[in-house]
Amino acid sequence: MRKMRGIKKIIPYLGLIMIIILFSALTQGSLITFRNLKLIFNQAVVLIIACIGVTFVMSQGSLDLSQGSLLGISGAMAATFAALNTTLSLPMALLTGIAVGLINGSLLAFFKIPSFIITLCVLFILRGLTVIATHSGSIPIPFEMLELDSYQIKVPLLVTIIVIACYFFNYTKIGKSMRAIGSGEVSARYSGVPVERMKILAYLVSGVLCGLCGWLNVVRTGAADSKTGLLFELDILTALVLGGMPLTGGSSAKFHSAIIGGLMLAILSNGMVLVGIKAELQQAVKGVIFLLAVYLSFERESVVLIK
Amino acid sequence: MASTNGVMLQEEDVSLLRVDNINKTFVTTRALRDVKFEVEEGEIRGLVGENGSGKSTLASIISGIIYPDNGEMLKHGKSYEPGSLLDANRSKISIVVQEMATIDGLTVAANLFLGEEKLFKKFGFLNTSGMNKSSMKVLQRFGIENIKPDADISFLSFEDRKLVEFAKALYVEPDLLIVDETTAALSQHGREILFREIERLKSKNRSVIFISHDLGEVIEHCDHITIMKDGEIVDTVTTGSLKERALKELMVGRELQQSYYREDTEAFYSDDVVLGVSDLTLEGSYYNISFELHRGEVLGIGGLTNCGMHLLGKTLFGLESASSGTIEVVKRKKVITNYVEAIANGIGYLPKNRDQEGLMLLSSIKDNICLPSLSKIQRNTFISPRKERELAESGTRQLNIKMSSINQFCLYLSGGNKQKVTLSKWLVRDSDILILDCPTRGIDVAVKASIYSLMQELKVKGKSIIMISEELQELIGVSDRIIVLKDGRIKRIFSRRKDLTEEEIIHYMI
Incomplete structure (x- = not known):
């Protein structure tokens, strides 16, 4: 069993290497050209940041499926307010994320509705609001904001977020309490973990980071669209599971899942485009990979009788 | 206190159940080691031992819940290899397990006839009222009158749920009934029902394996008592004039204070x-x-x-x-x-329900012990892994917890060691x-x-x-x-x- 766990730990890394080798071979090396690596980085930034947020939620054994529409609505908010004043766009995107996180977390903590139901409903609601906010079309942002889409901003931003989040996840009471909830909510409560507060906090982190992603996305594409972020929540979930995140959360939830998984999915998506797989088929491939990843990572530990 | 193992072999040609050289290993723990064990017809056999001595493992193997790594079992001289609990039931062996085995959300009757629903099939549908009526009869036959067959079992007390499990095990009309550490959950009334039915089985030349920590109870009701220690059978003794103290010493393997x-x-x-x-x-x-x-x-x-x-x-x-x-x-x-x-x-609190409330079973001993103390060992939000390790090590040392390392999951600990971990949480916090x-x-x-x-x-x-x-x-x-x-x-x-x-x-x- 211990050996199994050792192997399980490196599966995500092996997967990452395999995907890189596979697509490098399929594309005759154009995957790893500098130009393409920049492209992958741009895709990965948003994915990794969003994954980091959801890592906190999933470590508690909950899900956050509202991310796709949150990316849309926070982008729409950013673009709408950017028209008034460009400095308002980032705070508005973050505030949207915070508000949605608070709603998700509070519904879970106080009304005890299963998290996937709550966030799925919020996903629908926010998509509707996104369509209304963008008038079923798209809102362009002021031209000068496109300058913000630079590596000088994105690289330090990503590194800072990774370092801070990794610190909180692995070395503080907050991260440990959240994983404790995933391992056993009742026992965690009986050991003094403020369960409700932690649940809200996790969704808050997830929300605010997704809000940031919404802003980054708008700045990169130059507009907020009614379809922005469609199926993004499933990309995040797939990435995390590929990265080795157990759906049950708990003590085996690891922070590196967000980074490894995010990179894997970004490379996978990019590679499929390079190879020339049609967009519709790409979704299908992702679905199969998701299923496979869940199958491989699912903990089938049955409770044994030892006395 | 003579060993009766050898004697029995000669007296009876074919015993009700014979277990030969069974071994079972969980991960790294050797739970059973070359276990040889026999039960005769019409016998009430006590099975005692410290936590982690292998009693429940043996019971689970006999009742088909888990499989042995090797070794064989014979029932009435014929090979017996149960693939599941239902399989064992068909061979007339049933068990009342230590843990809760009823399913929340189902009625008492549905729990009672779980796996036997086809008995009540009517035009492809389940005849619920028929099932309820039969349940009522079963419960009444065993003198359990306060439980209604159509009640949701999750509203029943722990004791009543145990009684339903007991009725379910008896309903099979077993040749061999295993009762694993059930009496601790029962009140006087429940115990009376339990022992009355055990005696009734005996009078019909059926057999019972009775596992309990309550040695007085074991001595009072059993004909022979098998003592296990560290996955091995230490001895089988005739109850006769055996004293609780002598039995304890056999179990622990040393003189008690x-x-x-x-x-x-x-x-x-x-x-x-x-x-x-x-x-x-x-x-x-x-x-x-x-x-x-x-x-x-x-x-x-x-x-x-x-x-x-x-x-x-x-x-x-x-x-x-x-x-x-x-x-x-x-x-x-x-x-x-x-x-x-x-x-x-x-203030520290040790809950009654250890596995659900006291411990995170799928977390390490270290995580469990440190959780309440995190705010004590943190320095400006930082929790040093070294401090966590030291805290957990001091806690496990203080209570002498048997484990392979502090990173071991609590799931694999024996009941006594689990309890020590739960206590340790509050001791290291200095509550x-x-x-x-x-x-x-x-x-x-x-x-x-x-x-x-x-x-x-x-x-x-x-x-x-x-x-x-x-x-x-x-x-x-x-x-x-x-x-x-x-x-x-x-x-x-x-x-x-x-x-x-x-x-x-x-x-x-x-």
């Missing part, structure tokens, strides 16, 4: 009040509870299971909100309203007030003794303990004062004295 309760016979504690409880009421559970807990006092709380004492324990730790009244940590002048405050003010709800439930004599001596040690150090217990002997044995609850009200407070008897306490409980 004179007594495992404390020796002094007078209450002894400081006058300082550490916890003041006044007029605490939780509608429908307990009413007007007032008492003071002193420094260095072990305060016992006793009563029937449903007298409100378990909820009172939870309330004292801030897990339940009382309808009225206050709980005050006197030294800090702090009124406790929730569990976070309770812990911050030095001043410990609320222990049934601290020795389902735990063998050796760990029990170490828990009692630990309580004594803590008492001497000036810690205060509230011990909620359903075992009167234990209450009398270790408490300075005993509060007796009946229907949620304090009926009497006894002070420790030499001649306090169980009868006296029972008088106020019922």
Whole structure:
């Protein structure tokens, strides 16, 4: 069993290497050209940041499926307010994320509705609001904001977020309490973990980071669209599971899942485009990979009788 | 106390069940080692041993819940290899397991006939009323009258659920019934039903394997007793004139000390009040509870299971909100309203339901021990892995927890060691007030003794303990004062004295 766990730990890394080798071979090396690596980085930034947020939620054994529409609505908010004043766009995107996180977390903590139901409903609601906010079309942002889409901003931003989040996840009471909830909510409560507060906090982190992603996305594409972020929540979930995140959360939830998984999915998506797989088929491939990843990572530990 | 293993082989040609050289390994733990075991027809066989000695593993293998690594089993001389519990049932072997085995959300009847629904098939649909009627008959046959077949089983008490499981095991009309550590969950009434049915099976030349930590009970009801230790069978003895003490020594494998309760016979504690409880009421559970807990006092709380004492324990730790009244940590002048405050003010709580409430089974021993103390070892939000390790190591060393490392999952620990981990959480946090709800439930004599001596040690150090217990002997044995609850009200407070008897306490409980 211990050996199994050792192997399980490196599966995500092996997967990452395999995907890189596979697509490098399929594309005759154009995957790893500098130009393409920049492209992958741009895709990965948003994915990794969003994954980091959801890592906190999933470590508690909950899900956050509202991310796709949150990316849309926070982008729409950013673009709408950017028209008034460009400095308002980032705070508005973050505030949207915070508000949605608070709603998700509070519904879970106080009304005890299963998290996937709550966030799925919020996903629908926010998509509707996104369509209304963008008038079923798209809102362009002021031209000068496109300058913000630079590596000088994105690289330090990503590194800072990774370092801070990794610190909180692995070395503080907050991260440990959240994983404790995933391992056993009742026992965690009986050991003094403020369960409700932690649940809200996790969704808050997830929300605010997704809000940031919404802003980054708008700045990169130059507009907020009614379809922005469609199926993004499933990309995040797939990435995390590929990265080795157990759906049950708990003590085996690891922070590196967000980074490894995010990179894997970004490379996978990019590679499929390079190879020339049609967009519709790409979704299908992702679905199969998701299923496979869940199958491989699912903990089938049955409770044994030892006395 | 002669070994009867050899003798039996000659007397009977074919025994009811014969287990030959069974081995079973869990991960790294060798749970059973070359186990040879025989049960004759019409025999009640006791199976005793410390936690982790392999009793439940053996029972699970015989009843088809888990498979042995190797070895064989013979029933009436024929090869017997149960692939599942239902398979074993078909071979007329059934079991009442230690854990809860009924399914929430189903009715009593549905639980009773789980896997046998086809008996009640009518035009492709399940004939529920027919099933309910049959259930009623089954329950009545075993003298269980207070349980309604159409009730949702999750609304039943733990004891009633156990009785349903028992009825289910009996309904099979087994040649061999295994009862694994069930009596601890039963009241007097439940026990009466259990033993009456066991005797009835015996009179029909059927057999029973009875597993229990209550050695007195084992000696009283069993013909022979098999003792297990560390996955091996130590001996099988004829009950006859066997004394509990001799049996304990066989189990532990060494001479026991004179007594495992404390020796002094007078209450002894400081006058300082550490916890003041006044007029605490939780509608429908307990009413007007007032008492003071002193420094260095072990305060016992006793009563029937449903007298409100378990909820009172939870309330004292801030897990339940009382309808009225206050709980005050006197030294800090702090009124406790929730569990976070309770812990911050030095209260620790050991829940009755260890596996669900006390431990995160799929987390390491280290994570479990450190969780309540995180705020103590953090420095500016930073928790150093070294400090965590040190804390967990000191905790496991103090209580001598048997494990492969502090990173081992709690799932794989034996009951006694799990309990030690749960206790360790509060010891490493240096809690001043410990609320222990049934601290020795389902735990063998050796760990029990170490828990009692630990309580004594803590008492001497000036810690205060509230011990909620359903075992009167234990209450009398270790408490300075005993509060007796009946229907949620304090009926009497006894002070420790030499001649306090169980009868006296029972008088106020019922």
